[in-house]
Amino acid sequence: MQHGRRVVSLPAPDVRNVVALHDAGAAIAAALMEAKRAVVDAIALPAAAAAALAAGASLRAGRYSLRTRPEEPVWRLDKLTLHVADPHAAEAAWQGLAPGVAGSLLAQRLGAEPPNLLTPKRFAEKLAALKGSDVDVLKPAELRRQGFGALLGVARGSANPPRVVVMRRKGAFAAKPLVLVGKGVTFDTGGISIKPADDMEEMKTDMAGAAAIAGCMQALAARDSPAPVTAVLGLVENMPGATAQRPGDLVRAVDGTTIEIIDTDAEGRLVLADCLAWARAKFAPVAMLDLATLTGSILVALGGKRAGLFASDAALGAAIAAAGAQTGEHVWPMPLDAAYAEPLESAIADVRHCVPERFQPDACQAAAFLHRFVGDTPWAHLDIAGMEWRREPDDPWPAGATGFGARLLDRLVAMRFEDPDNWPDAGH
Amino acid sequence: MLDIGFSKPALPKTGALAILIAEKEKLSGLAAQADKACGGAIGRALEAAKFTGRKGTSCTILAPGAGLSRMVAVGLGEAAKIDVRTAEDAGGHLGAALAAEAEAAIACDGSVKAHAASVAYGANLRSYRFDRYRTKEKPEDKPKLSALTVLTDDPAKAKAEYAPLAAVAKGVFLARDLCSEPPNVLNPYEFAARCEALESLGLDVEVVGPKEMKKLGFGALLGVAQGSENDPCMVVMRWNGAGKGDGGKGDGGKGKKGKKAKPICFIGKGVTFDTGGISLKPAANMEDMKWDMAGAGTVAGLMAALAGRRANVDAVGLLGLVENMPSGNAQRPGDVVTSASGQTIEVINTDAEGRLVLADVIHYAQKEFDPAFIVDLATLTGAIIIGLGHEHAGLFCNDDKLASQLEAAGKASGETVWRMPLGEEYDKLLKSDIADMKNVGGRPGGSITAACFIQRFIDKDRPWAHLDIAGTAWGAKDKPTVPKGAVGFGVRLLDRLVAAHFEGGKHDG
Numbered sequence: 001m002q003h004g005r006r007v008v009s010l011p012a013p014d015v016r017n018v019v020a021l022h023d024a025g026a027a028i029a030a031a032l033m034e035a036k037r038a039v040v041d042a043i044a045l046p047a048a049a050a051a052a053l054a055a056g057a058s059l060r061a062g063r064y065s066l067r068t069r070p071e072e073p074v075w076r077l078d079k080l081t082l083h084v085a086d087p088h089a090a091e092a093a094w095q096g097l098a099p100g101v102a103g104s105l106l107a108q109r110l111g112a113e114p115p116n117l118l119t120p121k122r123f124a125e126k127l128a129a130l131k132g133s134d135v136d137v138l139k140p141a142e143l144r145r146q147g148f149g150a151l152l153g154v155a156r157g158s159a160n161p162p163r164v165v166v167m168r169r170k171g172a173f174a175a176k177p178l179v180l181v182g183k184g185v186t187f188d189t190g191g192i193s194i195k196p197a198d199d200m201e202e203m204k205t206d207m208a209g210a211a212a213i214a215g216c217m218q219a220l221a222a223r224d225s226p227a228p229v230t231a232v233l234g235l236v237e238n239m240p241g242a243t244a245q246r247p248g249d250l251v252r253a254v255d256g257t258t259i260e261i262i263d264t265d266a267e268g269r270l271v272l273a274d275c276l277a278w279a280r281a282k283f284a285p286v287a288m289l290d291l292a293t294l295t296g297s298i299l300v301a302l303g304g305k306r307a308g309l310f311a312s313d314a315a316l317g318a319a320i321a322a323a324g325a326q327t328g329e330h331v332w333p334m335p336l337d338a339a340y341a342e343p344l345e346s347a348i349a350d351v352r353h354c355v356p357e358r359f360q361p362d363a364c365q366a367a368a369f370l371h372r373f374v375g376d377t378p379w380a381h382l383d384i385a386g387m388e389w390r391r392e393p394d395d396p397w398p399a400g401a402t403g404f405g406a407r408l409l410d411r412l413v414a415m416r417f418e419d420p421d422n423w424p425d426a427g428h
Numbered sequence: 429m430l431d432i433g434f435s436k437p438a439l440p441k442t443g444a445l446a447i448l449i450a451e452k453e454k455l456s457g458l459a460a461q462a463d464k465a466c467g468g469a470i471g472r473a474l475e476a477a478k479f480t481g482r483k484g485t486s487c488t489i490l491a492p493g494a495g496l497s498r499m500v501a502v503g504l505g506e507a508a509k510i511d512v513r514t515a516e517d518a519g520g521h522l523g524a525a526l527a528a529e530a531e532a533a534i535a536c537d538g539s540v541k542a543h544a545a546s547v548a549y550g551a552n553l554r555s556y557r558f559d560r561y562r563t564k565e566k567p568e569d570k571p572k573l574s575a576l577t578v579l580t581d582d583p584a585k586a587k588a589e590y591a592p593l594a595a596v597a598k599g600v601f602l603a604r605d606l607c608s609e610p611p612n613v614l615n616p617y618e619f620a621a622r623c624e625a626l627e628s629l630g631l632d633v634e635v636v637g638p639k640e641m642k643k644l645g646f647g648a649l650l651g652v653a654q655g656s657e658n659d660p661c662m663v664v665m666r667w668n669g670a671g672k673g674d675g676g677k678g679d680g681g682k683g684k685k686g687k688k689a690k691p692i693c694f695i696g697k698g699v700t701f702d703t704g705g706i707s708l709k710p711a712a713n714m715e716d717m718k719w720d721m722a723g724a725g726t727v728a729g730l731m732a733a734l735a736g737r738r739a740n741v742d743a744v745g746l747l748g749l750v751e752n753m754p755s756g757n758a759q760r761p762g763d764v765v766t767s768a769s770g771q772t773i774e775v776i777n778t779d780a781e782g783r784l785v786l787a788d789v790i791h792y793a794q795k796e797f798d799p800a801f802i803v804d805l806a807t808l809t810g811a812i813i814i815g816l817g818h819e820h821a822g823l824f825c826n827d828d829k830l831a832s833q834l835e836a837a838g839k840a841s842g843e844t845v846w847r848m849p850l851g852e853e854y855d856k857l858l859k860s861d862i863a864d865m866k867n868v869g870g871r872p873g874g875s876i877t878a879a880c881f882i883q884r885f886i887d888k889d890r891p892w893a894h895l896d897i898a899g900t901a902w903g904a905k906d907k908p909t910v911p912k913g914a915v916g917f918g919v920r921l922l923d924r925l926v927a928a929h930f931e932g933g934k935h936d937g
Contacts, residue, residue: 297814297815298815299872299873300811300815300873300874301812301814301815301816301848301875302815302873303857303870303874303877304872304873305851305853305873334846335819335820335846337819339819340819359810359813360814360817361814361816361817362814363815364815364816364817365817386872
């Protein structure tokens, strides 16, 4: 096959439908995977559509393998040439997309790493090695000093100590930064409230929020984005153990809020609560956005086809939805009503982090919980549970980790946070 | 129903008096008069209770003096933000606080004076109680409130505003009654009989039985019903009120004639009891499944409301009434049924029966009435509770205009909806190996795939909205205008939709 020729033909996709273009690109890549090089006749496509096609092909080509012998059939494709009417325009469009695609591929690889290889420490080292950001790594002693009681409670059952990684891009103009907060649970057993064994291996990707933000930061660096952006990634492992957190425990978050622990498997919101409250106090951000594989509830609600978007700020929410539509990483608005906080009342603490009864709108309740920790900072929360993993190739993604969110964030920054004259904070 | 009257402000000589106070507002009008008559006791009591007029708070003072047995003050919150919903909720709080009194007066001469009818409406909605089967209740345990006098500067105006609200409240109460009735009482034919009783309002009611349904090809609905001893039926209710105006009467439902606008159409799932069938539900809380007919109950209540207030609109309501039971003759997982539309359905889970019922009724409604739009209501999925809880009904809609009209009507009525997605990526999960579709698409996105299933029976280009009310039909605790139990969710929402957009020749759809 390597030296032979192979021709595949596809119906022309709808050039306005970014998902269809991604899918077409992915299908081309999958069909021609055994060829080292391939040429696509994309002469009929406008430049932007051709670039989207290339993005789909690149996303599907993502590979993570620790096999000692190659998988059959071997994926050899590593160069794709598109014949287009206007190569300059197509090249320019591709240059706009390529950093985000590379960021997604980084997030895919991080998401695929086995949890014994990607511990919080190792994850932090990988992040520190990324170019283009100033990286600070907060270790347990420092986290204790700073009062990260909620995050440390999650981490205490694990032999692998936690890290909080701060990645800063100062940007090209002086402004309060956009802060991106990521859930990075490198493995989530559920802790003492342990999960059922079936499919538990997929919990290695419970750090997909942090991975997507890492991918975004890499993309911003690659295209030398002028935006001031700071990432705060909470990296912990959630294990049962003699020192593990118990249901009923009481922890104190960075901002002093006391939290009653109900279900140790609702750990992501504890990690985020500290990171959000800390980032808010430390950086006075213009806006905060967090990404997390947070709840099974959002998977039931939206079926793993869209991420749940909870926004305290309508303009920020609309910008995220637009970035999602443009990148094919779709989100759907979900309610952030005060009513969802009511069942979080605790008998002994300021708040409990989840509700013990079954059949709860846990995604909405988790968002209401997080809302407590952001004050009046414009904020949005993306619950990406269900988007981070595919058992079969789907949309442009290969089977495995998808890297969902990296391209959306990259586009969001490009759309809304790169123009100092139109900075969202200008009115203040 | 509370007996509600309106009269000019005058301090009652006996009985209970309720006052409504905005935040940081001083006692004025009747409240000030009452305070004076009681020698300042009311002002002192409110101060001692630290009552500030905050929204949702109330303060009760027993025997304050001047012959009054009880004084109730209810907070309205910020004066500038008082609207219809505030007034309704305040009325609801009052209704609850006055339950121990047989008669009471409400002073609506202060900040809430523009909304006297809404205060009365709220009190009435809260007064609902389903006690038909409590035979041993002691008189002292029963709420006594039966009559309310609303004191307002313009009683005639308030009375006129209240009349249509009373008709809607009757519809809400009917829907609540139907949901509350035990399933051995309210089988499909008993449900239909209660609908037929509404002919006295001018509705035309037709009951379609199993023989006729077989002729119509209702294979999906009949498959659900086949395990039960209780025969299924479909109820078709018509209100032909367009052009009749105030005091007009429906034309007895002689159907489409002349150049009348297309009717609007509401369809309800009415599973009078849902055991799940062969895919039997777990025993815990299965009694809740008596209200798996809430969608149909709401449509019946809505039609009663439209007829009761002589709405200037042609509307048709259809109810699919069945019982879902396991038995030797019950539908099996794996069965394939042919729906009235001709599409074949592989039944994977017999507990996903509501959509099968709706499929045939929706097809019939389009063929028979060619409606301007369809709104269906159904307690359809547990997934919507995991998604939205009990705060909002799930709204699935193929038409942005209808969706935003429903969202606005939801906010105005307090029966809110939250839009959820539809789309090819969900619809494809219904693919079957041997039939046109499966009746379930899996746990992830379960409410969405259920909506996609229904959409397959909606004609292309027909505006349609599906309300999944599984989380909103029943309340675990009291709310200002809804005592715990059956909500009657959707009657007020859809009445509002009709009033705002589809009456008097208006046809925004």
